[in-house]
Amino acid sequence: MARVGLSAERLTLAGAELADEVGFEQVTLSALARQFDVKVASLYSHLKSSHELKTRIALLALEELADRVSEAVAGRAGRDALAAFADAYRDYARRHPGRYDAARFRLDRETAAASAGVRHAQMTRALLRAYDLDEPDETHAVRMLGSVFHGFVSLEAAGGFSHTPVDAQASWEWTLDSLDAVLRARGTGTAAP
Amino acid sequence: MARVGLSAERLTLAGAELADEVGFEQVTLSALARQFDVKVASLYSHLKSSHELKTRIALLALEELADRVSEAVAGRAGRDALAAFADAYRDYARRHPGRYDAARFRLDRETAAASAGVRHAQMTRALLRAYDLDEPDETHAVRMLGSVFHGFVSLEAAGGFSHTPVDAQASWEWTLDSLDAVLRARGTGTAAP
DNA sequence: CTGCGTTTGCTAATACCTTTAGGCAATTGC
DNA sequence: GCAATTGCCTAAAGGTATTAGCAAACGCAG
Structure with missing residues (x-):
């Protein structure tokens, strides 16, 4: 019974990688056990349940995403910051589809409150500061x-844009331009009717 | 062995209802068999697989959603139509969370092409006609x-808006106003920089 | 270095869910 | 009314999650 040296952290990381390869839904304790050449039941020494594994992967993804965004936004403001934020977000989702899905895993209230999810909200608010919105408009803008x-x-990711020849990148840029425009209009008080 | 009178349609409908009650993920052939007081294997006379059941529920949801939207939009144009479209969409998702999830179930290319998904795209384009956008802007707008x-x-639905006291409805209206404003700006050629 | 408690992986067992194969009865069509 | 089809059943195999109890490996104290 040589010990393999498992730990919640290693399992979480392996789970995240597996998610990117085969999809978050397919990340299973059994698959992980196979990878480490270990019996499934053994994993329960490190994780309480399959749900805990998913939660941990979700938390990892939220951290990673927040880190990427934070780095991208550093030193920028206004439209620049908006684009950097958005691109970092989209890049992460494209490079790590499984992790991105994981980041959307529904966490219970307390777990969510202790997660990097709050950093996301803070960064979005920081980004919006340049547009000078009053409350509750800033909250509306965060949500939008x-x-x-x-x-x-x-x-x-779902392939929803592949039916039309128009480039997704162009639509992305067009959308960012639109958001920037609307936020500037809102900020100066020249909001639309 | 009295016959119960199952059919793919009845199973699909029951599955859709079950989805709204317990979530699309939890819709299972076993659960359905229990509901109809029938053995699981019997369902295979009507459905090829669990995947087919999910696909059928997805198609049903897409149809229903397209119907609702179509009815809501009828006879309206511009901002009115935009709001009607959006509200119908949101209402459906709130009233039928399981079905809404189902509508996002990944369909294979052919199935998707034959689904009500194309009506959605058509309706969105119809909606945008009032804003008078050139291609490829219209496509960008559809995507946005x-x-x-x-x-x-x-x-x-994921509860992401429940951390702040600001009303989700207000954010929704604010967002719709913003979209209307930006589309009008784009349409008249007075696009933002 | 020896011994003891803790950790970690194992076997075994239970409980679902999915899917296939093969059988018999109810229903349908002629 | 009979034959063919259809609809539901039993049986069985395979995958995943979870729990309980056991034994080897590890780590630290003395």
């Missing part, structure tokens, strides 16, 4: 940006 | 609208 980024990226 | 609607609705 989140919706667009997540919506676009998830539709793109 | 799809992203916002899906993104908002799915973040809302």
Whole structure:
């Protein structure tokens, strides 16, 4: 019974990689056990359940994503920052589809509150500062940006844009331009009717 | 061995209802068999697989959603139509969360091409006609609208908006106003820089 | 270095869910 | 009314999750 040297961390990382390869849904304790050439039951020494594994992968992904975004946004403001934020987000989703899915895994309230999810919200608010929105408009804008980024990226991942010849990149840029325009209009008080 | 009178249609409908109650992920052939008081293997006379059941539920949801949207939009144009479209979409997702999830089930290319998904695209384009966008802008706009609607609705369903006191409805209206404004700006050629 | 407690992986067992194969009865069509 | 089809059943195999109890490996104290 040579010990393999498992740990929650190693399992989480392996799970994240597996997710990127075969999809978050297919990440299973059995698959992980196979990879480490270990019996499934052995994993329960490190993880309480399959749910805990998924939660940990989700938390990892949220951290990674927040790190990427944070780095991308550093030193930028306004439209530049918006594009950097959005691109970092989209890049991560494209490079790590399984992890991205994991980041959308529904966490319970407390876990979510302790996750890097809060950094995401803070960064979005920091980004919006340049547009000078009053509350509750800033909150509305946080939600709109989140919706667009997540919506676009998830539709793109689902292949929803592959039916038309128009380049997804062009649509992405057009969308970012639109968001920038609308936020500037809102910020200066020259909001649309 | 009294016959129960199953059929792919009845199973699909029951599956859709089950999805709304317990979530699309939890819709299982076993659960359905239990509901109809029938052995699981019997379902294979009507469905090739669990995957087929999910696909059928997805197609049903796409049809229903397209019907709702189509009815809501009828006779409206511009901002009115935009709001009607968006509200119908959001309402459906709130009333039928399981079905809405199902509508996002990844279909293979042919199935998707034969689904009501194409009606969705057509309706979106019809909606945009009032804004008078040239190609490829119209395509960009289709994608942006799809992203916002899906993104908002799915973040809302995931409870992503419950951490802040600001009303989701207000954010929704604010977002629709923003989209209307940006589309009008794009359409008249007075696009933002 | 020896011994003891803890950790870690194992076997065994239970409980679902999916899918296939093969059988018999109810229903349908002629 | 009979034959063919269809619809539901039993049986069985394979995958995943989870729990309980056991034994070897490890790590630290003395």
